[in-house]
Amino acid sequence: MNKPAPQKMLSIGTLARETGASVRSIRHYDGHGLLASSRASNGYRVFPATAIEQVKQIQRLIATGFSLAEIQSFPDCMRMIEGAMSCPDTTEIQRKRLASIERQIADLERRRTRLRLMLTEGTTPPLD
Incomplete structure (x- = not known):
């Protein structure tokens, strides 16, 4: 039986650099349940590589005037994919x-x- 390849995990700093979002903003999005983070063995927060697209989409929705609470209520088809159609x-x-x-x-x-x-x-x- 083949094991699935481990997913690449990003530190919060790497995610911030890749998206242009501040570390504080990423923590805020994560705290509102908009991102899925886990803890590495050292206790630091890590994110799957797909979080890059998610953060960019959250930024787009905020720039359109939506609050984090509204974004949180959106279905995954709007929140999880950068540039997702309505x-x-x-x-x-x-x-x-x-x-x-x-x-x-x-x-x-x-x-x-x-x-x-x-x-x-x-x-x-x-x-x-």
């Missing part, structure tokens, strides 16, 4: 995030308009 299970939360971002943009545009009026007219415009 899963049908996540469409609704993505739509909600987009609506939230659009509300924030509209609010910022209203603020910008008010500030421009203050600068051009020298007075504080009334509230909408």
Whole structure:
């Protein structure tokens, strides 16, 4: 019977270098259950090589505006593969995030308009 080849394990420092994430961020992701780590015989945290893609995908999702709690709720098809396409299970939360971002943009545009009026007219415009 053939034994499977042992999986290459990465130190947290190596994972940080490979992904551009800080060691602190990786610990944070791991603490939220977004990564699978184990302990080496010396007690240090180690990660499978697949964690490189997972960290990059987590970074992409954070950059899109998702919280770690939201990312944690995503199915593996979204969390585990760098650049993964949308899963049908996540469409609704993505739509909600987009609506939230659009509300924030509209609010910022209203603020910008008010500030421009203050600068051009020298007075504080009334509230909408």
